[in-house]
Amino acid sequence: MNTASQPRIRKSYLWGAAFFIGTFGMGITARVLDWGGWQTMVAIMVPMLLLIPFIRSMEREKGISGCYSPAMRAYNRRAIVFALSYMIALFVAIMATDAVKPTGVLAYALAVLPSLPIIYMVYSMGKYLTDEADEYLRMKTVIAALFGTGVLLVVATFWGFLESFKLVPHQPGWWAVPIWAIGLGLGQFWQQVRDK
Amino acid sequence: MKNRLKVLRAERDWTQGDLADALEISRQSINAIETGKYDPSLPLAFKIADLFGMPIEQIFLRD
Numbered sequence: 001m002n003t004a005s006q007p008r009i010r011k012s013y014l015w016g017a018a019f020f021i022g023t024f025g026m027g028i029t030a031r032v033l034d035w036g037g038w039q040t041m042v043a044i045m046v047p048m049l050l051l052i053p054f055i056r057s058m059e060r061e062k063g064i065s066g067c068y069s070p071a072m073r074a075y076n077r078r079a080i081v082f083a084l085s086y087m088i089a090l091f092v093a094i095m096a097t098d099a100v101k102p103t104g105v106l107a108y109a110l111a112v113l114p115s116l117p118i119i120y121m122v123y124s125m126g127k128y129l130t131d132e133a134d135e136y137l138r139m140k141t142v143i144a145a146l147f148g149t150g151v152l153l154v155v156a157t158f159w160g161f162l163e164s165f166k167l168v169p170h171q172p173g174w175w176a177v178p179i180w181a182i183g184l185g186l187g188q189f190w191q192q193v194r195d196k
Numbered sequence: 197m198k199n200r201l202k203v204l205r206a207e208r209d210w211t212q213g214d215l216a217d218a219l220e221i222s223r224q225s226i227n228a229i230e231t232g233k234y235d236p237s238l239p240l241a242f243k244i245a246d247l248f249g250m251p252i253e254q255i256f257l258r259d
Contacts, residue, residue, distance in 0.1 A: 066216065066223025136225035136234050195233065 012061050015054035022047025037094035041087065051083050071131040078124040086117035118177050140191055147187025152180045198257040202230045204248050218247055 026047050030040035055076045062068035093113045096102065102110055125145070132138040156176070162168040205215050212230070216223040219240070228234035235256075236244065245252045 066213065066227070067225075069222055134221045134225055135237055135240060136228050137222055139234070195228075 010057075010061055012054060012058040015050060015057050019047060019050040019054045022050055037098050038091065041091040041094065045087055048083060048087055052080060055080060067137060069132060069134050069137055071128055071133065072137070074131065075124060075128040078127075079121070082117050082121045082124060085120070086114060089117055090114040115174070118174070121177070140188070143191060144184050144187030147190065148180045148183030148185075151183030151186065152176060155179050197235045198232065198259060199229065200255055200257070201226070201244070204250075204255065205230075215247075219243055 023044060026044045027040070029035075030043055035043065059068060059073065059076060062072070090113075093110045096110050097107075100106070129138060129141065132141070156179075159168065159171065163170055201215075205212070210218075212223045212226045216226045219226070221240070225234070229236055241252050241256060245255055248255060
């Protein structure tokens with residue numbers, strides 16, 4: 001396999017690190033400094049845009065190492081749509097809730113608004129698995145997804161009991177998706193290391 | 197499962213990329229099959245056999 005053109009440190013790792021550190025760092029900074037809803041959203045939007053060069057560099061490297069497919073490309077495009085629409089939906093929900101103090105159906109509608117792009121992401125992952133014509137790449141993604149599910153089950157069980165015994169604070173259920181996604185990434189990384 | 201994919205490919209002077217293009221799969225998949233990391237499904241094995249014009253059992257061998 002031709003890996004001669006792969007740099008020692010992959011650019012996608014650097015972009016990925018910049019994206020995650022930037023996004024989470026900005027979120028933590030906003031919480032520590034007690035920024036308001038819209039200031040936080042605007043501040044997080046900037047590192048969120050790093051997702052685009054992150055995905056593009058990942059695509060280039062996958063193309064070089066011969067493990068890129070049209071289904072992956074379509075999935076990556078949907079991932080950008082998901083990430084940006086999630087930020088906008090969260091922004092709208094927080095801003096509208098702060099401004100209007102809604103009750104009844106409107107309150108429920110605004111509360112579930114940010115979950116819609118996440119549901120789209122779940123659909124998008126399913127669509128990738130059905131669209132992927134390369135059975136080996138599909139298998140690798142399924143293994144990574146199962147790894148992510150395992151990580152989520154372990155973390156949720158562990159945290160749940162700590163919470164039941166009042167040793168840690170309650171955490172919202174939406175943490176399920178980021179934890180699963182981190183597990184998915186770990187699963188992909190583990191396979192990459194194993195196959196070297 | 198062992199296979200003779202690498203030898204058959206070399207006999208035809210094909211690169212992994214050539215074979216991947218002909219089978220419409222990724223080069224990494226060809227590499228995984230050749231190195232025994234992955235056993236292809238029956239449909240893919242038949243596709244490979246058709247491409248080389250040989251029966252499956254002459255390409256894929258029992259361990």
